[in-house]
Amino acid sequence: MSHTIRILVIEAQALTRLGIKSILEESDELELIDDAGNSVDGFAKFKHLHPDVTILGLRFPDSCSIDDLQKYFAEDPHAKVIVLAEHAGDAEITKALRKGAAGYICKDISPEELVKAIRTVAAGKKYIPDEIVRVLSQNLGQEELTPAEANVLRMIVGGMSNKEIAFTLDISENTVKSHIQNIFGKIGVSDRTSAATTAIKRGLVRVDL
DSSP: OOSOEEEEEEOSOHHHHHHHHHHHTTOSSEEEEEEESSHHHHHHHHHHHOOSEEEEESEETTEEHHHHHHHHHHHOTTOOEEEEESSOOHHHHHHHHHTTOSEEEETTOOHHHHHHHHHHHHTTOOBOOHHHHHHHHHTTTOOOOOHHHHHHHHHHHTTOOHHHHHHHHTOOHHHHHHHHHHHHHHHTOSSHHHHHHHHHHTTSSOOOO
């Protein structure tokens, strides 16, 4: 690609932004045009600068980027957005790609692979690293949770008992038990602890640290 690829980085962690900046400075064809540490400033800069590629952190104190993706594409239907996450949670990958993300990478990505991801997305192609493809393939064929089941799973992760879940949702304990059995079957676990661990690992629920 002959022209310079203009890149905007929107990421909450300053150290991560600095690391990406240092990588981009090593390439003559990649130019960091600006960066932002929160979603509001980031979107404002996106509208003003019209970057070729936007690297968008998955989580901010005030939002989750997957929920915000539609506004980027409403502003620019041809926007090329790479979602930058802490880990390869397959539920979040699927959501990001469904909502139009052109790539999904993790923060432990190598400098060489980051450059490859940017070049690939700038050329109009999708970029998903091999490790993330493996995570996705491991869970192919598993049914998605219903909204009610996802809600119950969030409460399990939060440490709530069946009785507490029933009270909070204003449903019977038998209904809660039915939801839990369905959840166990769909995500391939047999107890609450495994369900909570799997939910966090796969990004089925959000945990604000």
